[in-house]
Amino acid sequence: MILVTGGAGFIGSNFVLDWLAQSDEPVLNLDALTYAGNLANLASLQGDARHTFVHGDICNRELIDQLLATHRPRAIVHFAAESHVDRSIHGPGAFMKTNVDGTFTLLEAARAYWQGLEGEAKAGFRFHHVSTDEVYGSLKPTDPPFAETNPYEPNSPYSASKAASDHLVRAWHHTYGLPVVTTNCSNNYGPYHFPEKLIPLMIVNALAGKPLPVYGDGQQIRDWLYVKDHCSGIRAVLAGGRLGETYNIGGWNEQANIDIVKIVCSLLDELRPDAAGPYSRLITYVTDRPGHDRRYAIDARKIEQELGWRPAETFQTGIRKTVEWYLANEAWVAEVQSGAYKDWLSTNYQAR
Numbered sequence: 010m011i012l013v014t015g016g017a018g019f020i021g022s023n024f025v026l027d028w029l030a031q032s033d034e035p036v037l038n039l040d041a042l043t044y045a046g047n048l049a050n051l052a053s054l055q056g057d058a059r060h061t062f063v064h065g066d067i068c069n070r071e072l073i074d075q076l077l078a079t080h081r082p083r084a085i086v087h088f089a090a091e092s093h094v095d096r097s098i099h100g101p102g103a104f105m106k107t108n109v110d111g112t113f114t115l116l117e118a119a120r121a122y123w124q125g126l127e128g129e130a131k132a133g134f135r136f137h138h139v140s141t142d143e144v145y146g147s148l149k150p151t152d153p154p155f156a157e158t159n160p161y162e163p164n165s166p167y168s169a170s171k172a173a174s175d176h177l178v179r180a181w182h183h184t185y186g187l188p189v190v191t192t193n194c195s196n197n198y199g200p201y202h203f204p205e206k207l208i209p210l211m212i213v214n215a216l217a218g219k220p221l222p223v224y225g226d227g228q229q230i231r232d233w234l235y236v237k238d239h240c241s242g243i244r245a246v247l248a249g250g251r252l253g254e255t256y257n258i259g260g261w262n263e264q265a266n267i268d269i270v271k272i273v274c275s276l277l278d279e280l281r282p283d284a285a286g287p288y289s290r291l292i293t294y295v296t297d298r299p300g301h302d303r304r305y306a307i308d309a310r311k312i313e314q315e316l317g318w319r320p321a322e323t324f325q326t327g328i329r330k331t332v333e334w335y336l337a338n339e340a341w342v343a344e345v346q347s348g349a350y351k352d353w354l355s356t357n358y359q360a361r
């Protein structure tokens with residue numbers, strides 16, 4: 010049994026689905042079901058005895074203690090977080106609470122549980138912390154990609170909160186010996202991506218004939234990785250990563266935002282042509298994100314060389330699968346576009 014936190018979110022739900030598609034080891038899934046958590050992502054697991062869902066908060070120490078004592082997991086894979094940079098700019102408090110306090114609470118509960126284990130159970134226990142490339146800050150055009158040795162230079166409330174959580178995880182290993190591994194991954198995309206992040210927002214806005222809001226000059230660069238490749242990277246590190254080490258995960262796929270948007274538009278032109286004309290007509294440049302990081306890029310050689318991990322998808326194959334998934338799952342999109350989603354759109358875009 011493994012304990013997954015945040016397993017109803019975008020990456021967490023993909024991870025749970027992939028895990029149970031490849032193994033019969035049960036998953037205990039703890040998620041607070043914030044705006045980003047969605048049990049519909051896990052609908053295919055209904056009635057599957059290998060998956061136990063618990064609606065709860067990682068800041069609730071009593072609950073975590075009780076879950077660990079009852080279910081005796083051999084590992085914790087920690088996804089739960091506030092994850093959206095724009096939301097962290099509008100309201101950083103929730104990020105400090107979940108990403109910093111929540112990780113601290115989980116580490117303390119894991120430490121107490123692990124210290125009570127014996128023999129092989131103790132030696133084999135793992136705390137896998139899922140983090141981001143944003144902790145390294147922003148690269149200049151000619152800088153080499155982020156390596157695990159890069160200094161931490163987080164620039165947004167979100168990345169600062171994730172950096173803080175990474176530091177806590179590191180310290181719990183060095184001070185208490187907690188067997189931890191950390192992964193720092195680049196931008197994910199794929200099925201079940203909440204449509205307020207760049208790629209799904211562009212797909213759903215285009216289909217609705219709405220403007221495609223590109224921040225600033227659209228020349229910001231991100232490295233994009235298909236979500237299932239992130240999941241396979243996490244499985245590789247959980248199985249074989251060296252204790253206390255961090256591993257960068259990326260797709261060797263740097264692209265400017267405007268190019269991503271144009272690729273999405275041309276795939277939609279092919280797969281769901283619009284009589285009104287090419288979807289790129291909807292591209293609208295809007296006021297930039299404050300403190301917007303200019304470029305991220307990942308040097309993934311450590312995980313490749315130590316653990317033999319490689320992404321299975323190219324951007325071309327992954328983005329086509331993604332657009333096809335959104336076209337085939339319009340009911341999922343309609344369901345997540347609730348009243349709360351509309352409130353966010355007016356908070357983030359009305360004054361731009």
Ligand code: NAD
Pocket residue numbers: 014015016017018019020021039040041042043044045046047065066067068087088089090091092093107111139140141142171193194195196197198203
């Ligand atoms: P997400 O926002 O889609 O999902 C987060 C999940 O955590 C949701 O299901 C939410 O309900 C849950 N959650 C939030 N607060 C909680 C709390 N206090 N207690 C329990 N559950 C809580 O996020 P995501 O994009 O799936 O990201 C998952 C993890 O991966 C995060 O730690 C994020 O920092 C990291 N990450 C994301 C990306 C990316 O591109 N999305 C890239 C690298 C790393």
Ligand code: DAU
Pocket residue numbers: 092093094095140141142143194195196197205206207208210222223224225227229230231266298305
């Ligand atoms: O790098 C990994 C990170 O990637 C993760 O840690 C975060 O959890 C995840 O949300 C993502 O952060 P970004 O800020 O890069 O993702 P987002 O989809 O919000 O934005 C991607 C880029 O697109 C970014 O440069 C901002 C830009 N953008 C975004 C939105 C929502 C726009 O131009 N227009 C938009 O409307």
